[in-house]
Amino acid sequence: MTGCVFCAVATGQAERSLVYEDDVAAVVLDLHPVNTGHSLVLPMEHATYLADLVEAAAAHLFVTALRTAGALRRSGLRCEGINLFVADGEAAGQEVFHVHVHVLPRFEGDPFRVVREGGRVQPQARSELDGIAERLRTAWSSAE
Numbered sequence: 001m002t003g004c005v006f007c008a009v010a011t012g013q014a015e016r017s018l019v020y021e022d023d024v025a026a027v028v029l030d031l032h033p034v035n036t037g038h039s040l041v042l043p044m045e046h047a048t049y050l051a052d053l054v055e056a057a058a059a060h061l062f063v064t065a066l067r068t069a070g071a072l073r074r075s076g077l078r079c080e081g082i083n084l085f086v087a088d089g090e091a092a093g094q095e096v097f098h099v100h101v102h103v104l105p106r107f108e109g110d111p112f113r114v115v116r117e118g119g120r121v122q123p124q125a126r127s128e129l130d131g132i133a134e135r136l137r138t139a140w141s142s143a144e
Helices: 005-011 055-074 126-143
Strands: 018-021 025-029 039-043 081-085 101-106
Touching: 005 025, 005 039, 018 055, 025 055, 039 055, 055 081, 055 101
Parallel strands: none
Antiparallel strands: 018 025, 025 039, 039 101, 081 101
């Protein structure tokens, strides 16, 4: 896609700090890291949202994120835990509209938080959950 900064980063047409790349994905360090080693897994092919990826590319993206998490743990960088984060759509906080997986090294006392204002909500009634599950099963079937 013309003008997509992450297309340029993934393919090496823009400045990047490359960790790994193959035909399908590239792993680069985030320019604005949450913690040292914060990496982005980018598909080489442009896809705006997760559902725009072909399944093989999506699977490869997440396997690459898994391997990046392992590399972070073995790197000697401070890493007591890992978060994988994907913002899919503006309402979810997506700022760059090229799918990417954040691989965030975490440690006790670091500043990163995902917080729901007002704390946890009350559990939904099982009948409500079952109705929602039915809607999703129907939508799942229509996508196959």
